[in-house]
Amino acid sequence: MTGGQVGQVGQVGQIVVDEPLPLGAGGRGAAEAVRFLRDCQSRAVAVRWVPDRxxxxxxxxxxxxxxxxxxxxxxxxxxxxxxxxSRYAYGLLYHRRGPDFVTVMDRRDPAASARFTLERPALLAAFLAVQEPTALDALDAAHRAAVSLLADERLVLVTQGWAVALPPRLRRWPVPCTSV
Structure with missing residues (x-):
């Protein structure tokens, strides 16, 4: 991870981060930190960490x-x-991929749970592009507009010119299959 060092594995299935994750300044460091946490969530790996501010x-x-x-x-x-x-639970936000579409389930707000199907080419391509932290300047106009729509739906974090997708792709299934 850029901007922070991953420590040692404290026990099977747990990562201890030796330094505070650089979320406070925003930008690339924050996007990389969010990607790291999202990827740990994707693999159901516990993480012990603190933010830098x-x-x-x-x-x-x-x-x-x-x-x-x-x-x-x-x-x-x-x-x-x-x-x-108190609000955290595994599987509150996640995505699944199909051929030429992505389905996102968002249960972070129990009063306003939502399911999104991303199938329009520009929207899908933008979502897949920001799986890795991406500078907005590196995206073309159509993909920047799509990232803006995804950010409005709280599916992408945009911070100081950098964007990263928030929903992990879960590898362990915590919810009933009827929830997707």
Missing amino acids: DALPFDTGLLHHLPPPVSWGGSGSSGEPAAWR
């Missing part, structure tokens, strides 16, 4: 489907880690 430059509610921090990086005065832990 108390305040993040984006709505942390976007991330409540990812493993919560064990504490906050700065003074620890924020109640955010406890709120994150």
Whole structure:
């Protein structure tokens, strides 16, 4: 991971991150950190981590489907880690891929659960492109517009000119098959 070092495996299925994840400054470092947490979630790997700052430059509610921090990086005065832990559950947000489409299930807000099917070529291509942190300037106009739509639906994090998809592709199935 760029901008942070992954520590040792503390036990089978757990990663301990030695340094705070660089979420506080936004940009590429934050996008890489989110991708790292998303990929751990995808593989159902527990992560022990802290962010680099108390305040993040984006709505942390976007991330409540990812493993919560064990504490906050700065003074620890924020109640955010406890709120994150109380809202977190495996499988709150995920995607599945089919031929020429992606289905996304978003249950982060129980009152407004949503299912999206991404099948329009530009939308699908943009979603797949931002599986890796991507500079918005590297995208053409159609893909930037698609990323903007995905960000409006809270499926992509855009921070200081960088974008990364939020829903993990789950490899362990936690929910009934009728939920997709």
